[in-house]
Amino acid sequence: MSQQIQVSGLDAYYGKHKAIEDISMTIDPQSITAFIGPSGCGKSTFLRTLNRMHEVIPGARVEGKVLLDGEDLYAADVEPVSVRRMIGMVFQRPNPFPTMSIYENVAAGLRLNGRYAKSEVDGIVEDSLKGSNLWNEVKDRLNKPGAGLSGGQQQRLCIARAIAVKPEVLLMDEPCSALDPISTLAIEDLMAELKSKFTIIIVTHNMQQAARVSDRTAFFNLAGQGQPGRVIEMDDTSRIFTNPAQKATEDYITGRFG
Numbered sequence: 001m002s003q004q005i006q007v008s009g010l011d012a013y014y015g016k017h018k019a020i021e022d023i024s025m026t027i028d029p030q031s032i033t034a035f036i037g038p039s040g041c042g043k044s045t046f047l048r049t050l051n052r053m054h055e056v057i058p059g060a061r062v063e064g065k066v067l068l069d070g071e072d073l074y075a076a077d078v079e080p081v082s083v084r085r086m087i088g089m090v091f092q093r094p095n096p097f098p099t100m101s102i103y104e105n106v107a108a109g110l111r112l113n114g115r116y117a118k119s120e121v122d123g124i125v126e127d128s129l130k131g132s133n134l135w136n137e138v139k140d141r142l143n144k145p146g147a148g149l150s151g152g153q154q155q156r157l158c159i160a161r162a163i164a165v166k167p168e169v170l171l172m173d174e175p176c177s178a179l180d181p182i183s184t185l186a187i188e189d190l191m192a193e194l195k196s197k198f199t200i201i202i203v204t205h206n207m208q209q210a211a212r213v214s215d216r217t218a219f220f221n222l223a224g225q226g227q228p229g230r231v232i233e234m235d236d237t238s239r240i241f242t243n244p245a246q247k248a249t250e251d252y253i254t255g256r257f258g
């Protein structure tokens, strides 16, 4: 189990609009990588190219390579659905399936991915809810609607749903931006625990969050007005926040722009 991602020469388009350009990076296994940068510079777009979610948007396409442990995720014989099972995603707004119970929300992905005995599903649901630090809060009401939980609980339910199918990588697109500070800390603690099992990539606008949770940070910026987004600098998080190599990175993290 390695779970390393290597990206080379990646461009992503919406129709004729090139949103990101020439992105190359290596993402270390079982670590947390943060993507930071001003609004519109392509962080979410890039994140979605990593599990082939970008191409579900009509007219959207990707050029370049994404390798997971050496396997080309864009090879002709690779099914996007299998990529999305290996590389799960958690979104900005908690999005439990509104009509499903807590239990069914976690089991939903399993049902798409094969046949399991009821006892097996029970075990995976319990392990996933324990893994997302939600079990103790919901174990007595598993058959109640997921939509009845608080925002922070719903986000941990979505994380349980994502890890139930045992992905290799977890993509998190501003997972705390709709949450209060206590729920945010709960998710950050959870990420620190989950990184022993998964490679985690998080897009965040919260600089303190990037500094607190991530091992490596990539700073994205536009090449210029109307130009595509690029990675300006990627390094150990401690270095990016204390002694970045690029002036644009320093200007951004010190709040001079963005």
Ligand SMILES: Nc1ncnc2c1ncn2[C@@H]1O[C@H](COP(=O)(O)OP(=O)(O)OP(=O)(O)O)[C@@H](O)[C@H]1O
Pocket: 014, 019, 037, 038, 039, 040, 041, 042, 043, 044, 045, 046, 057
């Ligand atoms: N569905 C879409 N259709 C067309 N263009 C899009 C779409 N989504 C994003 N874009 C464009 O792609 C560029 C990058 O957007 P993206 O959302 O990836 O940036 P971001 O850095 O994640 O921004 P934010 O921090 O505000 O979430 C922008 O110019 C945006 O307008």
